[in-house]
Amino acid sequence: MLQLQVNGQTRQLDDDVDPKTPLLWVLRDHLALDGAKYGCGIGQCGACTVHLNGKAVRSCQIPVQAVASQKITTIEGLANDGQLTRLQQAWIDLDVAQCGYCQTGQLMSAAALLAGKPHPTDADIDQAMSGNLCRCATYNRIRAAIHSVTGRITAEAGKEPIHVAGD
């Protein structure tokens, strides 16, 4: 029986899970963690991005048996004890999402970038984020949101405040 370390918890997989199943489908269909998304199945779109030992990886390309003992973090585990990260809050404040389907992958790539480079340049952002497609093309705001958590003032962030509806 395979075990996974996901978001700080040990998760047992049923015996009928094929060890070759990509991590993406184990997360989604067997562990009910739907944040990582299927977009292409060939590692081209980045919608399935999760962290493996802190690095952003494409979960559609990794057989689950290859990561059994390693530390996996998904979007569901990004917030600390329910407290949003500054990055997630910036995504809300700058209203980054349009359809939103790719945004969990975008956030995981951005979080991995910031963990390694707390003050990324535009070129760093280009490099770290160009593996994540956004069909709605929210790239301007993704860039602004990443910069905003590093204290860089952006044109977007300088505008009037965003109103937030009740939860």
Added chain:
Amino acid sequence: MLQAIEARSHAMRGKSLEQTDSATLGRRGFLKMAGAGGLALAFGLRPNSAIAAASDAGTLNAYVIVAPDNSVTIFGTNPEIGQGIKTAFAMIIAEELDADWSRVKVETAAVDPKRYGNQSSGGSMSIPRNWDTLRRAGATARAMLVAAAAEEWKVPATECSTDKSSVIHAATGRKFSYGDLAIKASRQAVPDASTVPLKSRQDYKLLGSRVTGVDNLQVVTGKPLFGIDVRLPGMLYANYTKCPAVGGKVSSANLDEIKTLPGVKDAFVLDGNGRQEEVMPGVAVIATSTWRAFNAKKALKINWDESQASKDDSTKASAKARELAKEPGDHVIANVGDVDRAFGKAAKTVDAFYEYPFLCHVTLEPMNTTAWFHDGTMEIWSPSQSPTRGLTQVAALLNLPEDKVVVHQTRVGGGFGRRGTNDFICEAAAIAMKVKAPVKLTWMREDDMAHDFHRVAGFHAFKGALDADGKLTAWQDHLITFTADGKQPVHGGNLPAAEFPVNVLANARTTQSMMPLMIPCGSWRAPGSNGFAYAIEGFIHELAVAAGRDHLEFRLEMLGDPRWLKPGDPASLHTGRAAAVIKLAAEKAGWGKAMPKGSGMGLAFHFCHLGHVAEVAEVSVDEKKKLTVHRITVAADVGPVINLSGAEAQCQGAALDGLSTMMGHQIDIEQGRIKQLNFADYPLLRMRSAPAVDVHFIQSEFSPTGLGEPALPPVAAAVCNAIFAATGDRIRKLPLSKSGYSI
């Protein structure tokens, strides 16, 4: 969470709801209001939801519930496909309701034709069709709260005002929160929606401000919002394989072998009903997980009968179009003035042939639907742009009464027109009829691209006449498009008779020829316009260059005096609004400034979907044809902006979508088969190539209109015109990658 909500809403469906309905109807009467778009609206009805069922108190109409804790729940009726409609609709209601936005919760409404008419998102029509209805939904609810307060205080309602979810009696300094009034307000008579007072624009507090999307918290925490995230107890997973050439039928398939594969529960053939937009023949595989279903699909061996299947070939069609371009065209679309005479008198004539390819949509969430046939009812969860029509289609397909089909709309992971067609709903429903369990159909990306409803390719043979002063005196456009039935162009291939510049010139003729096509075509963000604007605005620039004139000045002159071509008709070009956005885009982009060698600016304007949009692109091109787009400046007039944040986002996204498409997107068809099946062959724009998009609005006094589409069509021409300004290279064929450009 989604599952829990859906389970509850299912539980309350049936008898209890019917009883509640008639009781509510009896008390308040059934108000039919001929709103914009002819929607019959029941302001006297409660929402069809678990929240409304939980308590009778505070339900003011089918859109608004006020709870005793002073929270306000607003129901978003139209599919959220990324265009921000769930937020925008709620803002319109909240504005007229004078609700405290920080206490507003927005829920997705049930798909319910009786309450909400046709719930669909497409054509940038959600705002113009619902603007009046939604304002009146908010205003009537507000009037009921005021009436309740006035009754309580025994003062005339006219002495009461509202602000931030409170009713105030200024003369005596008294105040009730909406929560205090919830129960009493819900028992007030519903006021006449057609005469209820509406706010003046200068009194708006919320509309026009920057509001973050109401689902953003769920999006950034990865909550299950989308169709593909639906999970039901005991659910199985399906994939459906159709003939790669549309119209092919299953002769035989290795079903027995497939059924022995691990995790495969069943495999069967569906004959379908032969409708491309519903169910075509194919093989369904039912498995215990998506991965098992995908794997089984790869092991499928199907012999197709392709005797009736598509033999379409896009390369051959392209060559044929070039031949047809030499002819005048089979059908005259518009003929104004005396075109031949004007060409005879021309000081200079210019000819050009433009072409653009077939496209697919590639919404990032592939087509999917979950369906469950139980207790005589087909229950469906689907990311559709057109769920109401989906309900009707499924009922007809399965021969069920419409009240035995329930459709839940989920958040939609991108629409772009693809999900206006409900083939994926119909397939899931047909499969679920044969499976004694809930079943989630998920298409692979390769299915999604192979079986799209494509943007049709187009070809334009242009001719323009200039007089000695460099004025455009005659215009000719022969559009070569495709037809499925031999009579009408396919979707998106219909050039309107009044398409610019025919509608402003003294002499103009547009004609059309058609080539047969079996591959289905459908709505693709700004149908028609997405190709026409590229070709027309590019050729206009060619004419300006031939006339030796500044493009901006030439373009403005073509518009003539400011006038509404058909006064009062929002679907008609307003040359004054057009000129204003063109001037604004040019000014903000710094039109006319000195540019270094290899750099240039390009301008384009297009009117469609009721929106006037001008764009300027600033580019540079190196010796290896590497294109850098430095900035795209967008100026739009869609009337008053509802949500400044969402409106800006739509313009930014549309501009970059247009750039992405013009750079590298082309669908090739060979033997009826789509050749590009995943992102490796269909490169979307990535972060490193995405320029800044500056957006400016002229918030005119016209009624507000939609923004999902109108900011896309000008981009391709603006960029191509900029490339010409930078290099002298005229791009008459898209995508740019076919001419050696990269980004």
